[in-house]
Structures are given as C-alpha cells and as structure tokens.
Amino acid sequence: MGRRSDHSRDELLALVLDTAEKIVEQEGIAALTARRVSKEIGYSVGTIYNLFDNLDDLSLHVKARTLDALYAHIRAVPMGQDVEQDFLALNAAYFDFLSGNPNTWGSILERVGADGRPLPDWYLAKVALPFSVVAETMLPLFGPDGRDRADYAAHTLWCGVHGIAVMAMEDSLEVVGNHSAREMADFLILNFLRGLRAAKA
Amino acid sequence: MGRRSDHSRDELLALVLDTAEKIVEQEGIAALTARRVSKEIGYSVGTIYNLFDNLDDLSLHVKARTLDALYAHIRAVPMGQDVEQDFLALNAAYFDFLSGNPNTWGSILERVGADGRPLPDWYLAKVALPFSVVAETMLPLFGPDGRDRADYAAHTLWCGVHGIAVMAMEDSLEVVGNHSAREMADFLILNFLRGLRAAKA
DNA sequence: TTTTTATATTGAACAATGTTCATTTCCGCA
C-alpha cells in the first residue's frame, strides 16, 4: 500500500500518541512497542518511524503529555492560604494525580531509556513547570528578596515528596508499609516547613 | 563440549556475579546481557541459565550485592552523637557510597524489570536493612516508648533523601541544578528534625 | 582397567524486539 489520505499528518500524530498513551496507562511502559502501536492504528511499523525518531522519542512525547496533564492538574488547585495549607493542597493534588495515572506517571519517575543521551530542552522545560508552582508556593516564607532560598527549599522539599512517591509506587518494596504515602508526604512537608520557621525565629 | 571441571558450581556463581557486577558498574544495567556475561567468562549462554532463573534473577542478585555493600558502608559510620550529627554522618556515608557506585546503586533506585512480579523475600530483607539503621538513629528523639513514631519519621525522612538522590542521578533533569545533592539532603534532614523538635516543645 | 551412569555444558533454534530503506502506491497538480 502507498500513500493514503485516511489521516493528515497531525491526525496521525495524535492517533499514535493517543494509542501509545492508552497502552502505557493500561499495561505499563514495557508494553509500548512499535509493532504494537502500528497494529492498533492499522498502519505498518515504518509509519511510526516516519513520525518519531525512535521508540525513545515516542515514549518521551507520551511522558510530555503526562507532564502537561499534571501541570494542568496542580494549576487548578486553589491557592492563597498560608504556606502550610497551600503545600498540603498541592500534595493532595499530586497524589490524586498519581493514583489516577500510576503507569504514565510511573514511567516518568523511572529514569530509563535514552541510553545516557541528554533529554531535549523542550522536555526539560515541561519537567520544570510543576516545580515552578512549588517554588511559588514557598515564596511567602522567604519574602520577595528570598527567591533563591525559596527556590532551594522548594526543590529540596519536592524532591523529598518525589522520593516518597517513588517508594509508594514500588509498593513491593514495602518501605512505605501500610502507611498512606500521601500522609507520609504531609508529615514530611509539615515538619520541614516547621523547621524552616523555627530557623527564622 | 560437555562437563568440565574448571570451576565448582560456587566458583562459577561467583565468577558470573563478579563479571555481571563489573559490567553494570562500568556500563550500566542496560549493558547486562546473558550473552555478554557468558562470553566474558568463557562459557556458553546456557550456563547462565543453569545458575539463574533468568536475567531478572541475575540482576537481582547483583543488586543484592550492592545492598550488602551499602549496609556494610553505613554500618561502619561512627554513631552516638546527637541525632542531628548522626543523621548528617549517615547522609555523608550514603552519598559517598552513591558517588562511588553510581551505576550499581542507580540500578537499584530504578524500579524496572520484574514485569510486575513481586520481589522475593530474601531481597526485600536486604532492602530493609539500611532502613533499620536510619530508624535506630531516629530513636533518641522519641524515646524508647516511641519506636513506632521514630520508625515512621525515619521512613519519611529517608524516602525524602532517596528522592533527592534519584533526582541527582538523573542530573539531566537539572532539578537539583548546580546545587550539591548532598547539601540538599543535609538541608532536608536538618529542617525536618528541627520541625520534629519544635513540635515537641 | 573398563563400563556405565549421571550431569554439566553446549549452541542451534525460536520468538520478539528496534530500526532501516528500497520499493510501491497513490494524492495533488499541471
């Protein structure tokens, strides 16, 4: 078969991404293969490679969608309470998103693929966005001239929450045990912030 | 070729594990293939499968060795100062180990392989050991009747440190930026502990 | 010492993967 007009290039791109996302969400990133996607959309393997450089590229675009969704999700959280309340709300939204998208989000937390090649800038920018929300939330604790220190504290804290999330996903490790990861993250947040406040006083 | 007497079964096991560990440390977990190991030790592929169930099983045993080494490393840290000092010492030892074994340790932090099959108990036990040291260190802050709460705090904190370590390993994400991950973890530890102390007072 | 038994070792074989690219087919345009 040769050239078709079933879908425009953009439609095809969306079709592939939708399908890939569905596969990852339902069966995990390991189930994402070029042949599988091509079969599901009714095109041949080669078509996937007309649209993406390689499988890593495709999975990176799937991850990018998930990052977009996460950003939208935490952007929708009402803010403006005191710092503690804001962070707890952020955390709730984060774990809410995580439990709703365990496989797609899990594929991001894994540091896999890319064979050591650096991640492209457009992707790094998407990773940075959710962090920026956290940094914003931290700002009141340091005042407008404390941007750098607020940034640092925000990064530290959110890497910490991230660590709990990772552990929770590999429930097999039983590190989190029967505790709720969400509560654990709350506990980390509250004590970290209290520590920061105590340091100022 | 048939039966040989070059190595006993145990010698062969050690030979395979040594070789596999070397490969993972030098080139990362992705470079660990059955054929590669068999070639390096001068046996055929089949021999690997005489010794291990499959590749996952082999890599699990390599990871187990790394966990043993980490446990020994942090066990050697002198303890008994105040809680803050002890934790900072633990943290220093942890990041020291991490920077000395980035690939082997990184392969543990990744949650990969095992296709969703649960990890075997003997492996989970090895994962729990380093955590137990952390829990021990936390105990003085809660007193002898506060074991459970100390455990919980220790798990929370160390998952947090773990998150920073993961982020630091994927330096490509630039989340940690030019900050030292070690310092970041120190910062998290100190403020978390200060928060705990402030909550008691 | 010779024969037999048991088993450690082999490597060909199979299925599945990512990736390439010459070939084919068809859309759009003159």
Added chain:
DNA sequence: TGCGGAAATGAACATTGTTCAATATAAAAA
C-alpha cells in the same frame, strides 16, 4: 491524462531472552 514527489509499506538485519535435545566428560560401578 499523466507525472513528480511523498507517504506508506514490509521484508530484512542485528540483537535480545530463553529453551532444550544433544553431547562430552567426570564420577561411580563393575
């Protein structure tokens, strides 16, 4: 109507994990 360029194909190649019948040899028996 015919033509040029591009989209779509799928066979082909290299590599992977994994299996298992065949085989060579050490150990035991005769």
